[in-house]
Amino acid sequence: MLNPVLTSLLLGAALALSLRRFILPYMAEQDVLKAAAPVNMIASAVFLAALALTCSDKGFWNASATLIGGMTLASVFDDRRPKLVVAIAAACLLSYLAMR
Numbered sequence: 001m002l003n004p005v006l007t008s009l010l011l012g013a014a015l016a017l018s019l020r021r022f023i024l025p026y027m028a029e030q031d032v033l034k035a036a037a038p039v040n041m042i043a044s045a046v047f048l049a050a051l052a053l054t055c056s057d058k059g060f061w062n063a064s065a066t067l068i069g070g071m072t073l074a075s076v077f078d079d080r081r082p083k084l085v086v087a088i089a090a091a092c093l094l095s096y097l098a099m100r
Contacts, residue, residue, distance in 0.1 A: 015070030
């Protein structure tokens with residue numbers, strides 16, 4: 001019982017922590033993008049992997065709850081330390097994969 005809940009929380013955290021850096025290239029100016037390109041690449045990979053695993057490994061209701069929870073959690077986090085945030089997102093994704 002605890003394992004499905006914990007894995008959903010880990011995927012939701014990975015989605016939430018990497019979402020802002022994932023959407024930054026679509027919303028920012030070129031100067032900002034050049035300075036943050038390595039962090040954005042890692043965040044994009046983490047976000048897309050977490051999204052794919054959420055949609056493929058979970059049932060419909062579980063995936064929906066994970067996605068909604070992750071998007072809600074993303075609105076709470078700020079992005080002052082992007083390297084730390086993306087590193088924590090990657091750690092959540094790797095923890096999920098280790099538990100799977």
